[in-house]
Amino acid sequence: MSADERWTGGEMLAVAGSLQVHDGDVAVVGLGLPQMAALLAQRTHAPAARLLLEIGVFEPMPTEPSAGIADPRMWRGATAFGTTLEVLGVMAHGGRVSLGLLGALQVDQWGSFNTTEVETDGRRRRFRGSGGGNDISSNAGRIVIVMTHQARKFAETLTFLTSPGRQVGGRSRADLGLPGEGTCAVVTDRCVIALDDHGATLESVHPGEHPDAVLADTPIPLAVPDGGPKETPAPTAAQLAFIRNELDPNGWYTG
Amino acid sequence: MSTRPDRVVSLRELAAGIPDGSHVALAGFAITRNAVAFAHELIRAGTSGLSVTQVFSGMETDLLVAGGAVDRLTYASGSLDRFGLLHAVNRGVATGRLELIEYSGLALALRLHAGALGLPFVTTRSMLGSDLLAPLVAAGQVEQIESPFDGAPCLALPPLRPDFSVVHVDVADRAGNAVVDGPLWSIPETARASRVALLVAEEIVDVGELDPSRVTIPGSLVHAVAHVPRGGHPTAVYGRYDYDAAHLRSYVAAAGEGVEEHDAYLDRFVRGVSTFDEYLALAAA
Numbered sequence: 001m002s003a004d005e006r007w008t009g010g011e012m013l014a015v016a017g018s019l020q021v022h023d024g025d026v027a028v029v030g031l032g033l034p035q036m037a038a039l040l041a042q043r044t045h046a047p048a049a050r051l052l053l054e055i056g057v058f059e060p061m062p063t064e065p066s067a068g069i070a071d072p073r074m075w076r077g078a079t080a081f082g083t084t085l086e087v088l089g090v091m092a093h094g095g096r097v098s099l100g101l102l103g104a105l106q107v108d109q110w111g112s113f114n115t116t117e118v119e120t121d122g123r124r125r126r127f128r129g130s131g132g133g134n135d136i137s138s139n140a141g142r143i144v145i146v147m148t149h150q151a152r153k154f155a156e157t158l159t160f161l162t163s164p165g166r167q168v169g170g171r172s173r174a175d176l177g178l179p180g181e182g183t184c185a186v187v188t189d190r191c192v193i194a195l196d197d198h199g200a201t202l203e204s205v206h207p208g209e210h211p212d213a214v215l216a217d218t219p220i221p222l223a224v225p226d227g228g229p230k231e232t233p234a235p236t237a238a239q240l241a242f243i244r245n246e247l248d249p250n251g252w253y254t255g
Numbered sequence: 256m257s258t259r260p261d262r263v264v265s266l267r268e269l270a271a272g273i274p275d276g277s278h279v280a281l282a283g284f285a286i287t288r289n290a291v292a293f294a295h296e297l298i299r300a301g302t303s304g305l306s307v308t309q310v311f312s313g314m315e316t317d318l319l320v321a322g323g324a325v326d327r328l329t330y331a332s333g334s335l336d337r338f339g340l341l342h343a344v345n346r347g348v349a350t351g352r353l354e355l356i357e358y359s360g361l362a363l364a365l366r367l368h369a370g371a372l373g374l375p376f377v378t379t380r381s382m383l384g385s386d387l388l389a390p391l392v393a394a395g396q397v398e399q400i401e402s403p404f405d406g407a408p409c410l411a412l413p414p415l416r417p418d419f420s421v422v423h424v425d426v427a428d429r430a431g432n433a434v435v436d437g438p439l440w441s442i443p444e445t446a447r448a449s450r451v452a453l454l455v456a457e458e459i460v461d462v463g464e465l466d467p468s469r470v471t472i473p474g475s476l477v478h479a480v481a482h483v484p485r486g487g488h489p490t491a492v493y494g495r496y497d498y499d500a501a502h503l504r505s506y507v508a509a510a511g512e513g514v515e516e517h518d519a520y521l522d523r524f525v526r527g528v529s530t531f532d533e534y535l536a537l538a539a540a
Contacts, residue, residue, distance in 0.1 A: 031334075031336060031337075032337070053438075054311075054360060054440070055284055055287075055311070055438045055440045056438035056439050056440050057438045067286065067336045067337040067338065067498070067500070068285065068286070068334075068336025068337050069285070069336065070284045070285035070286050070287040070311075070313070070336050070491075071286065071287070071336060071337075071491070071498070072287065072437065072491050072493050072494075072497070075437065075438060075493075078438075081437055081438040081439065082438065082439060083364075083438075083439045083440060083441065083442070083443060083444075084310065084311075084360055084361065084364050084439075084440045084441045085361070085364050085365075085368065085441070085444065088359075088360055088361040088364070088381075089361055089364070089365070092361070093361060093379065093380070093381065116357075116386075123349075124349070125345075125349075126340075126344075126345040126348055126349065127334075127340060127345075128332045128333060128334045128340065129330065129331060129332035129333060129357055130331055130332055130357065130358070130359045130360065130385075130387060131311060131331050131332030131359075131360050132331070132359065132360040132361065133332075133359075134359035134360075134362075134381055134382055134385055134387060135359045135360055135361040135362070135381045138359075138380060138381045138382070138383065138384075138385075139380070139381065158386075160386050161384075161385050161386040162385060162386065162387065163385060164383070164384040164385055168384040168385075169384075171384070173384075176383050176384040176408065177380050177383050177384075177407055177408030177409060178380060178383055178384065179380075252337060
């Protein structure tokens with residue numbers, strides 16, 4: 001959803017997600033909305049960001065929309081093809097990945113997340129599983145989650161903890177044996193939630209959103225900064241044009 | 256004068272060599288480079304009781320599960336990318352008909368790597384702290400240990416040695432030396448880990464025609480290769496053909512509808528034909 005009719009919720013999400021990518025990041029990118037955010041960052045403020053795909057693709061610069069990580073369109077412009085052992089192993093496990101940009105079905109207040117199964121009306125429904133998501137979140141320098149905002153996607157206890165965040169069951173990453181800081185942001189189509197070792201904070205709400213309404217739909221412990229959350233920068237005309245004309249002209253992900 | 260082995264067989268012979276109850280590793284990834292022709296042939300052969308390992312499971316595994324060939328699946332994930340989920344797999348897990356053992360992508364690739372090299376075990380820090388860990392520990396498939404060198408927490412995983420692997424390759428020579436173009440995900444580990452490595456090839460050439468520096472899978476590891484042009488349809492094969500979006504959409508729609516609709520798809524496109532060429536003609540109609 002979007003609280004501002006000048007753009008869709010998906011477009012706002014792609015833009016806000018892209019701002020989490022630093023120029024120079026080495027980023028492993030997941031299927032769908034993470035692809036949108038990463039490619040937008042690459043074409044705007046982070047041209048030196050190097051993207052990796054767990055399928056074994058290094059530094060792609062695709063020029064047309066794709067159906068996912070396994071769509072050869074997503075591999076265009078790559079500098080090298082290799083293996084999963086190279087991307088998830090040598091790059092991520094080897095400590096060479098600064099950012100994981102991933103989607104989630106459900107996230108907790110420490111940024112641990114679920115990509116495996118959800119429970120509705122007492123019935124479990126299976127989705128994709130970990131793939132490389134657990135490896136990326138276990139080994140990258142920091143993690144950013146991008147997902148659409150629904151209250152049921154935030155939970156203090158996850159249906160299935162596929163990927164660890166900043167702590168699990170009161171144990172820090174270091175205590176668990178994991179490097180990196182873990183999840184540093186959860187970006188949705190309504191807000192940006194920042195995470196540190198003290199917990200989650202509602203850092204900004206998107207233009208047109210009211211903080212109280214966002215808080216009501218985010219049922220995890222969530223701090224509010226003194227003076228309230230900021231407003232997320234609105235998408236620029238250039239960002240919107242790139243999304244609509246090149247990145248996702250069919251609106252598969254951002255429509 | 257030395258001679259080179261000729262490992263070319265028919266697709267039917269390739270599938271007939273897989274006994275019921277075998278452990279078969281498949282190497283497609285979601286909607287790309289799936290050994291669909293091989294999966295069709297196994298279903299037509301009535302093969303059952305398989306244990307399948309596929310790191311990033313896709314169309315081939317979903318077909319085999321729908322066709323009743325699989326009792327157990329070991330994977331890290333399964334999907335058809337944007338086209339949808341693996342409905343037969345997910346339904347099988349929900350009803351308990353399919354036993355699912357799940358890892359992270361790297362952990363499962365590392366188990367295959369250990370199997371390939373004959374290592375006693377392999378280690379990683381992936382999966383620490385996650386809910387993936389407990390069922391694997393309970394099943395005796397993973398043990399949490401401390402590094403003997405610095406005491407760091409880590410996991411020990413045993414080698415994985417499937418009975419068979421099947422990889423859909425671009426070009427193979429008659430001795431089974433094979434070229435895979437594009438990204439390789441867990442294809443090399445999958446082929447190397449199995450006791451018997453089988454190939455389905457888009458093209459077959461004579462020994463000596465391939466540049467050895469381009470060979471992804473050496474024929475020394477390979478037992479047999481079958482020639483099936485477009486054998487990955489409706490999944491994509493890099494540099495050769497795109498995925499068939501319309502076919503994938505209709506497959507997912509049927510699979511998602513329920514068991515009967517999924518079975519009707521198999522009756523029409525798999526059991527209702529006797530060769531993959533007939534299927535391709537039907538799919539193009």
